[in-house]
Amino acid sequence: MDQAAAQRLLFAMLDADGDGVVSSDEYMARTRNVALATGRKEDDSLVVTARTLGERAWASMDADGDGGMTFDEYAAWAGAEAFDTVCAPVLGALFDLADTDQDGSLDASEFTALRTALNNPATNAEAAFEALDTDGDGRINRDDYIASIRAYVTGESSSMGTALYSRPLEDNPAQ
Incomplete structure (x- = not known):
């Protein structure tokens, strides 16, 4: 798949209400949803870290500060540099939230909880887990997840x- 097609699919996942604009609330709901899915409270240090990194990411994405990001704005922003400097830390923090036993990896249920909280259908999350669990040990580590x-x-x-x-x-079902 080419980068533009991938960006369209990612943008659609971020645009939870499907109105063509990702709002600050939609983006920041990612942390709230993962915290809820894992039973973590708002003052949990991992939630605070994920929320802080999410706020920084949003400020970078919403360059004009209008509280919304269109696909064109997203496409102009997204890429390897933005991923490495902005997205990877946020994804890592959300991974850490989902890692309920704090062993540095996710099992299938933790992974599915994470990805469904991020607006992926459960069937997609299950298929993605199987695709990434190449050694069949039933675990996905943080680095492999982010690299994928x-x-x-x-x-x-x-x-x-x-x-x-x-x-x-x-x-x-969340939509």
Whole structure:
């Protein structure tokens, strides 16, 4: 999949209400949703870290400060540099929230909880877990997870990214 197609699918996932604009509330709901899915309280240090990194990410994405990001704004912003400097830290913090036993990896249920909280359908999350769990040990580590998403958003091959984002979002019960 090329980078532009990947960006469209990622933007659709971020645009939870489907109105063509990702709002600050939609973006910041990611941290709240993962915290709720994992039973963490708002003052949990991992939630605070994820929220702070999410706020920094949003400030970078919403360059004109109008509280909304269109696809064109997202496409102009997104890329390898933005991923490495802005997205990877946020994704890592959200991964840490989902890592309920704090062992540095996610099992299938933790991964599915994380990805459904981020607006991916459960069936996509399950398929993505299987695609990333290449050694079959039932665990996904943080570095492999982030590297797979980076590959997808930069237009490289990522079987996990394809599984997460390539199916219709209508399957998502949260929408």
